[in-house]
Amino acid sequence: MDSYDGEDTLGRMWKVAARPALLLLLTLSLGTAQAQLQVQQVYGSAEGQRAGGLWSPLQAGPLQAQRVRTGAGRLELRWGGGTALLNSAVQAQVNGGKLQVMAGQAYVTGPVQLYVRGYHLNVPAGGAARVDLLPRSARIAALRGTARVAFGSRTVNVAAGSQFSLSAARTSAYQESDPWYLSRITGRGDAVIEALRGQVSVGQGQLRPAGVGQSLAEGQRLRTGRNSWAELGFTGGGYLRLQADSELQVTAVQTSTRGREVWLQLNRGSAWNVVAKGQGGYRLTTPVISTAVRGTVYRVDAGGLVKVFEGEVEAGAAAVQGGQQLRGEHLEVLQPDAQDALNLSLDELRAQPIGLRDLTVPGETELAVQAAPLSEVWLEARAEDGVLWAWPLRPQAEVAVDGEGRPLSLNPVTYTLSPVGRQQLAALPAGRYTFRVAARRYDQRQELSPALPASVLPAPAPSVPVPSVPGPVENRD
Template sequence: MSLPPVPRASLPLRTALLAALLGPAADAASGPSPLVKAEQLQGRAETLTGGRWVPLRVPATVTAGLRTGGDGAVWTTLRNGTTGKLLLGPSSRLRVTGGRAELQEGRFLLLGPLSLTALGQPVTLDAGAQARADLGVGGLKRVAVLAGGARVTVAGKATRLKAGQAIAVGTGRVTAFREEEAPWYAPRLTGTGRASVQATRGPVYLTAGGTRTVARVGATLDPGTRLSTGAGAWAEVGFLGGGYLRLQENSELTATAGPEAGTTTLGLLRGQAWNVVRSGAGQPALVGSTLRGSAFAVGVTGLRKTFGVFAAATGNRATPLPNSALDAQAQTPLVLRLDPVSSPARSLVLGVTTQPGAAVSALVGSRVLPLAPVAGQPGRFQLAGASLPEGEARVEVRADWRGQRRTRRVTVVVDRTAPTLTGLRAEREGRLLRVTGTLRDLGTAQTRAGRLTLTLRLGTDTQTRRVAVGPDGASVLDLPLPAPPEGTPVRVTVRDEAGNEAYAVLP
């Protein structure tokens, strides 16, 4: 008696059996794409691995959980049929279950297309859509759509949302939504040195401490200051260390201290800004407030993206840059020529040639001495007689112009101490008059050996000699001169290199 034939398993069943037999090894061999992957990190963040929270190192696959510190932010990629992006803000947390991300606490920025859950409620974003989730921040538990459309299901009821709408995750109540004035994910542009207003057109305003004033050229954008433009207006902002931006019409930015010492960050709250670069350094780049969660470094060679998933759009024929005349000026390299500086000198006198409209100053220790434009001479600046303490002074001359800075350094000896004449005598020896004594220049002795100008006037006859002094500032005088008629007064004058003078009259 023959046994009945054993039926062959169908293809789906065989596949399932094979996967069950091979288990994790089969998954590893097939190499599936990670469902949640941390791509970029700023500040501190941790990932849950083996039941323990460990410091995050990117790139990394997130298999169980992810959380950020008070200064942390993490861009992640979510793959679940489609590929979207998720930004975890500071003090935020998510978990991963079955490869699906669930937002648990904190602040999040969502970029579609993606699908996830927020406090257990399904959220699906359309391609190109942007949304934010505030979970427990200020008592809020909501999902708000910033651009495009989304579907959020609360308690089994699906609700379709569009830009400007928010839904409460707990109740499903839909309300109108408007972004606050300074969202945490606003695009950030960081440059070296302080930022200041370089040029304006139309209604441009500075707001500081709740007071709004008309923005003036040269105004510094201190931390907490806002710069805004109205319809048809623009404002140009430059960083001292290089880098130049033009804030377009109906736009606003705010200044904060940068992430590193000596830097300034400008957050683009609304509108757009051009980054104007030096000639030959590349295309100008346009940054819009819709580039949420992005950060850029600003320099004379253009923008460099340091954080975020967006690239800055560049100018082209389809998007012509406005204000081409000022663009050409901004692309011109800054020059700074310093006139020869007198030293030793009684005071600091400087002459400078640079671009007209530049801000020129001299830094001496902690003192900042502004140089004034010379009337009728565009590009000429001067400092006339600034008083400094006696001794050696190191001077740094700076010129700032449209986001560029040039410096020149010089050392100046300041001397306001007059030389002294001691032990002077005039004695006749036959047909000669011998003048003897000691010359001393204490001012020169403080810094270096120098030379004195000695002038002897015998009636109407005048003789001038150059006398060297040693490191101690002293020189012994012994001069034989033709003897003048009896009763002729003898005047001895000594002058140092800084112009300080002393004299004595001998009988």
């Protein structure tokens, strides 16, 4: 078998390697015998499929499945002296006793042999490599040692700091920007609808109208209609604003030792993303490109357009800097449009603080507080036995908004109890209560203890007479 290093398009050999018959031959050619695949550890959701076609959760021990997939989780496999750590959203097969990664990401330590979409990968003892099978980024990168990639009648030596592109069939320099395997999954995270406008629906099979505060589970879809948008916030910070006529699917949201890990799939339309540094991993994949960030403001369209306003985005094999956009394979100067201007103004609105403060005037009969427009404000009353009541506070005047749901004025708004709320508050059972006003706006929350007017307070708890204790009787004898 010939061996070579360096860059070579290998056009003829690429065509040979793509032939199904030869791929089958590669899969069945086991090479050096290795121990049976073992499930070392499961983090979160990982399933296997046997010959019967049923998927079931994987457990530690010998791997009996013919196909493997991860959802919101990771899977560590061991055979021989090496390991393979499969990230979230991975699809793999077991052919002839060897692992074959078909989609997603994997971190491999040697000595180990496996297949990557029909390419035979050999990682030596002490070596490490990563596999990235994502839209517009299908590669094998050597992190330590020299990995060997065989296909057709050829072998490519991939030295540490180099990558082999499966689509271009050549090697090039590689600088790692997303060492996801260094973190440890610690639990499940949340993706919560924090704001919406217009027609927004959510679900896994049949979609239903969405509401603010609703969480999206793994596999659920969020869809917007015409002239609509929805904001999705994540555990650990950051948010995505799904644009009009778009659909997003949640692959995984997890907490980890580096913050949190978010995996999303944009099926159609466009998404605006705001991710601060230090919040953890964030990956948004479309049918034609996969993007990963560490702190940035950017927009991505399902058709592959990537616009970066702040920070840096890894888009396929390209690094797109702030002030640039990627269209197809071409980096261009950023060209903002009306959709971008709308999102920048919505970001400004979202960043405005709640500014909650008590406006109740002593001696008046009205509870009044002040907060930013489009805030959700409510009054809570907690009894001594722990029972909790709550009433929404409404703006005194309707907040005027434009066609995109933005308030025409950012001035603070006065919120009060409705007549029904005042009646219900005054009708509470007699007793002692602790009162609190809370306000929520996007991912912000603020509280205060109000000065409630006596006219709306419930009756005080009846006083219990204290029996008199007779004093000592003086002996007059």
